Amino acid sequence: MCLSVPGRVVSIDGMTAVVDFWGVRRQVQLHIVDEPVAPGDYVLNHVGFAVRRIDPSEVAKTLALFEELMAGGSDDLLAAEIHAQLGGDDA
Amino acid sequence: MPDATERLEFRNRDQALRLSERLAQVVARIGRPLAVMHVCGTHEQAIARFGLRGLLPADLDVVMGPGCPVCVTDQPEVDEGVALVRQGVRLATYADMLRVPGTAGSLADARAAGGKIDVVYSIVQAVELARRSTEEIVFFATGFETTAVTTAAVLSGPVPPNFSVLSAHKYIPPAMEIIAETPGCRMEGFLAAGHAATITGWGVFEPFVARHKLPVVVAGFEPLDILAGLIALCEAILAGRQEVINCFPRCVSRDGNRVALDALWRVFRPIGGRWRGIAHVPDGNLRLRDTFSHVDARSRFTIDLASLWEFAPPSLTAACICGDILAGRLTPVDCALFGNRCTPSDPVGACMVSTEGSCRIWHDYGGRNRSGETL
Ligand code: SF4
Numbered sequence: 001m002c003l004s005v006p007g008r009v010v011s012i013d014g015m016t017a018v019v020d021f022w023g024v025r026r027q028v029q030l031h032i033v034d035e036p037v038a039p040g041d042y043v044l045n046h047v048g049f050a051v052r053r054i055d056p057s058e059v060a061k062t063l064a065l066f067e068e069l070m071a072g073g074s075d076d077l078l079a080a081e082i083h084a085q086l087g088g089d090d091a
Numbered sequence: 092m093p094d095a096t097e098r099l100e101f102r103n104r105d106q107a108l109r110l111s112e113r114l115a116q117v118v119a120r121i122g123r124p125l126a127v128m129h130v131c132g133t134h135e136q137a138i139a140r141f142g143l144r145g146l147l148p149a150d151l152d153v154v155m156g157p158g159c160p161v162c163v164t165d166q167p168e169v170d171e172g173v174a175l176v177r178q179g180v181r182l183a184t185y186a187d188m189l190r191v192p193g194t195a196g197s198l199a200d201a202r203a204a205g206g207k208i209d210v211v212y213s214i215v216q217a218v219e220l221a222r223r224s225t226e227e228i229v230f231f232a233t234g235f236e237t238t239a240v241t242t243a244a245v246l247s248g249p250v251p252p253n254f255s256v257l258s259a260h261k262y263i264p265p266a267m268e269i270i271a272e273t274p275g276c277r278m279e280g281f282l283a284a285g286h287a288a289t290i291t292g293w294g295v296f297e298p299f300v301a302r303h304k305l306p307v308v309v310a311g312f313e314p315l316d317i318l319a320g321l322i323a324l325c326e327a328i329l330a331g332r333q334e335v336i337n338c339f340p341r342c343v344s345r346d347g348n349r350v351a352l353d354a355l356w357r358v359f360r361p362i363g364g365r366w367r368g369i370a371h372v373p374d375g376n377l378r379l380r381d382t383f384s385h386v387d388a389r390s391r392f393t394i395d396l397a398s399l400w401e402f403a404p405p406s407l408t409a410a411c412i413c414g415d416i417l418a419g420r421l422t423p424v425d426c427a428l429f430g431n432r433c434t435p436s437d438p439v440g441a442c443m444v445s446t447e448g449s450c451r452i453w454h455d456y457g458g459r460n461r462s463g464e465t466l
Binding site for chain 1: 101113185244247311341342349
C-alpha cells in the first residue's frame with residue numbers, strides 16, 4: 001500500500017480525475033495535490049489520490065542529474081588511479 | 092517526448108551499469124566497509140526486483156530499515172482490529188494488513204471465523220461502502236504519512252454517519268531518530284523515502300542531520316534513482332559533508348505538499364507508541380485529534396482487547412527476529428525459520444506478510460548474505 005505510481009491525467013470532473021496508468025484507467029482524487037492539474041499532466045498517485053503534479057522540466061532535470069553523476073566518474077577515475085598508485089588517500 | 096521519460100521509468104541498463112561503476116569508485120575511495128540504511132519498503136523492492144544488490148560494491152552494505160508500515164504495525168494495533176471484528180463490527184482495510192499476526196491471530200483468521208472484513212484499495216472505497224450500507228463501517232487505516240494524508244483528506248470533508256477510522260498510521264522521521272540514537276548504530280547515512288518526502292518536503296530532515304551529523308539523501312524508486320541516491324550519499328560520506336541532498340526533485344521540494352500537510356496536522360496528532368521491533372517511538376504514531384472523535388473508532392466503540400487474552404501467542408512467533416531486521420541489526424537469512432517454517436503462504440512474522448517486508452522480498456527475489464554474496 002506504500003507504492004506510489006505516476007500516471008497521466010486524461011480528464012477532470014470536479015475533484016476527481018481519470019488517470020491513465022500506461023493503459024489502465026483509474027479514478028483519482030485531487031483534494032490534496034498542491035498545484036492546479038490539467039489533462040495531459042503527469043501526477044504521482046497514492047491509494048487513489050494524486051499527491052503531486054510532476055513538472056515536466058523536473059523530469060528533464062532528473063535525466064541531467066544522472067548524466068552529471070555518471071560524468072563525475074571519468075575525472076575521479078583518473079584521480080582514484082593516481083591515488084591508488086600513490087598508495088594514499090586525499091583525506 | 093524522449094523514450095526514457097515516456098512512462099517516467101528510469102531503468103536504462105547502460106545507465107545503471109555506468110552509475111554502479113561510479114558508485115564502486117566512490118566506495119573504493121572511502122576505502123573501508125560501510126553501511127547505510129534506507130527507510131522504505133519500496134526501495135527494498137526495487138533493489139531486489141531489478142537485481143541492484145548484484146550491482147552494489149561488496150564494501151557497501153545497504154540495510155533495510157523500518158520502512159514497511161505493515162511490518163512495524165505492532166500486535167496491539169492488529170489486536171484492536173481483530174477485537175472489533177470479533178465484536179461483529181464490519182472492517183475495511185488494505186490487503187496487506189489481513190495476514191499480519193496479532194496476539195490472537197490475524198484479521199484473515201478473524202475473517203475465516205466469520206468476521207466481516209472488506210479489502211479496499213483506497214479509503215474512498217471504504218466511504219462508498221458506508222454510503223451504500225446502514226451498518227457501521229470502520230476503516231482500519233495504516234501506512235506512513237503519504238497514506239495518512241489521504242485519510243486526512245477524506246475526514247476533512249463530509250463522511251457518512253456510519254463511517255469511522257481506526258488509525259494505525261505512522262510518521263517516519265521519529266523512527267529514523269531512534270535508529271540513529273541506538274548505541275553502536277553503524278549507519279553512516281540514510282536514504283530517505285521519496286514518497287513520504289513528497290508530503291513532508293526534504294526540509295524535515297535538516298534537524299536530524301544537525302543532531303546526528305549524518306547525511307540524508309532523498310531518493311526516488313526507480314533503479315536509476317536508487318543508484319544515483321547511493322552515489323550522492325557515499326560522496327557525502329567521503330567528503331564528510333553532513334547535509335540533506337534531494338535526488339528526487341521531480342517530486343520532492345523543500346517544503347513538501349502544503350495542502351496535504353495542512354490536512355494531515357488538522358486531523359492527526361503525533362503520539363508515542365510501540366513499533367514492532369523498534370520499541371517505543373516518540374511521536375511515531377498518528378492518532379485522530381479530539382475534534383475528530385466523532386469519526387474515531389476508538390471513541391465510538393469499546394474495543395474489548397481483554398477478550399483476546401485467553402489466546403496464547405503462537406509459539407513460532409517467539410523465534411521471529413523481525414524486530415532485529417527492521418532495526419538493521421540482522422538480515423532475513425539470519426532467521427532459522429526463513430524459507431522453511433516461515434514462507435509467504437504461511438508467514439510467521441509481519442516481515443514475511445507484506446510485499447514490502449524484507450523477509451518477503453528476500454524470499455521472492457533473493458538478498459545478500461553476510462559475506463556480501465548475492466543470493
Ligand atoms: S523469516 Fe519469518 S519468522 Fe523469520 S524474521 Fe522473517 S518474518 Fe520473522
